[in-house]
Amino acid sequence: MNASPLIEIRQLVTRFGEHTVLNGVDLDLYAGEIKVVMGPSGCGKSTLLRCLNRLVEPSSGLIRFRGQDITAPGTDVRALRQSIGFVFQQFALYRHLTVLDNVSLGLRKLRGLRRAEAEQKALQELDRLEMAGHRDKYPAQLSGGQKQRVAIARALAMDPAVVVFDEPTSALDPVMSREVAALINRLHDEGVTMLCVTHDLVLAQNIADEVIFLDQGRVLAQDSIARLAKDHADPRVRAFFGRDGDKA
Ligand SMILES: Nc1ncnc2c1ncn2[C@@H]1O[C@H](COP(=O)(O)OP(=O)(O)OP(=O)(O)O)[C@@H](O)[C@H]1O
Numbered sequence: 001m002n003a004s005p006l007i008e009i010r011q012l013v014t015r016f017g018e019h020t021v022l023n024g025v026d027l028d029l030y031a032g033e034i035k036v037v038m039g040p041s042g043c044g045k046s047t048l049l050r051c052l053n054r055l056v057e058p059s060s061g062l063i064r065f066r067g068q069d070i071t072a073p074g075t076d077v078r079a080l081r082q083s084i085g086f087v088f089q090q091f092a093l094y095r096h097l098t099v100l101d102n103v104s105l106g107l108r109k110l111r112g113l114r115r116a117e118a119e120q121k122a123l124q125e126l127d128r129l130e131m132a133g134h135r136d137k138y139p140a141q142l143s144g145g146q147k148q149r150v151a152i153a154r155a156l157a158m159d160p161a162v163v164v165f166d167e168p169t170s171a172l173d174p175v176m177s178r179e180v181a182a183l184i185n186r187l188h189d190e191g192v193t194m195l196c197v198t199h200d201l202v203l204a205q206n207i208a209d210e211v212i213f214l215d216q217g218r219v220l221a222q223d224s225i226a227r228l229a230k231d232h233a234d235p236r237v238r239a240f241f242g243r244d245g246d247k248a
C-alpha cells in the first residue's frame with residue numbers, strides 16, 4: 001500500500017440550504033483498495049460520492065485526489081471526471097446507442113480518440129467483462145446484470161484511477177447481484193481501486209472485510225458487518241446490520 005491515500009477526505013461538510021447532510025466526514029481510500037459505505041437512506045451516501053467528481057460542491061472540508069485539493073478553484077473538472085469513474089444503480093446507458101457505442105462514446109468525445117481506436121479499446125473492456133458478444137445490442141435487449149456490466153465497461157474504458165459505485169445492485173435480482181459481486185472481486189484482484197455505496201448487505205459482505213457506516217453526516221463506525229451487528233455500542237448500528245439481507 002502506498003504511503004499516501006489516493007483519495008483523502010477530511011472534515012467534509014455539505015449543506016443544502018439549512019440542511020446539513022455531511023457533517024465532518026473523514027475517509028481515506030488507498031490505491032488498490034475497495035471500501036464500502038453503508039448507512040440509512042438519506043444519510044448522504046450519494047452526496048458524498050457526488051462531491052468526489054464535483055457534481056456537488058462541499059460547503060467546507062477537504063478532498064484530495066492524488067494529493068491535489070479537488071475542491072479548489074481552477075480544478076480541471078473534466079479531467080477529474082475521467083479519473084473517477086461512476087457506476088450507478090440505473091446503469092445510465094444511452095437507450096438509442098448500441099453497447100459498443102455506449103462504451104466508446106466517452107473515448108471519442110472526452111478522450112478525442114478516432115472511432116476505430118475508441119471501438120478497439122471499448123471492445124477490450126467489453127471482452128474483459130464477457131460482454132463483447134453483445135456489442136451490437138441496444139440496452140433494452142440486455143438483462144439488468146448485463147446492463148450493469150456495460151456500465152462498468154464504460155467506466156473502465158476511461159482508465160480511471162478509481163471506480164465509484166452507487167448502489168450497483170439495487171436494481172438487480174439476487175443472482176445478478178452475486179454476479180456483480182463476483183465481478184467487483186475480480187476487478188479488485190486486478191488492482192482496480194473502488195469505492196462502493198450499497199444497501200445490499202450480501203454485496204457488502206462479499207466484496208469487503210469491513211464497511212464504513214455513515215449516519216447523521218458522519219462516519220459512525222468502521223468494522224466487519226458481523227461485529228457491527230453483534231457488538232457495536234449503538235443500537236441503531238446493530239439494528240441496521242442485524243437485518244440480514246434487508247434494506248435499511
Ligand atoms: N441537490 C440537492 N438539493 C437539496 N437536497 C439534496 C440534494 N441532494 C441531496 N439532497 C438531500 O440530502 C440528503 C442526502 O441525500 P443522498 O442522496 O446523499 O442520500 P443517500 O444516503 O444516498 O440515500 P439513499 O440511500 O436513499 O440513496 C437527503 O435528505 C436529500 O434529500
Ligand SMILES: [Mg+2]
Nearest residue numbers: 045046047166
Ligand atoms: Mg443514494
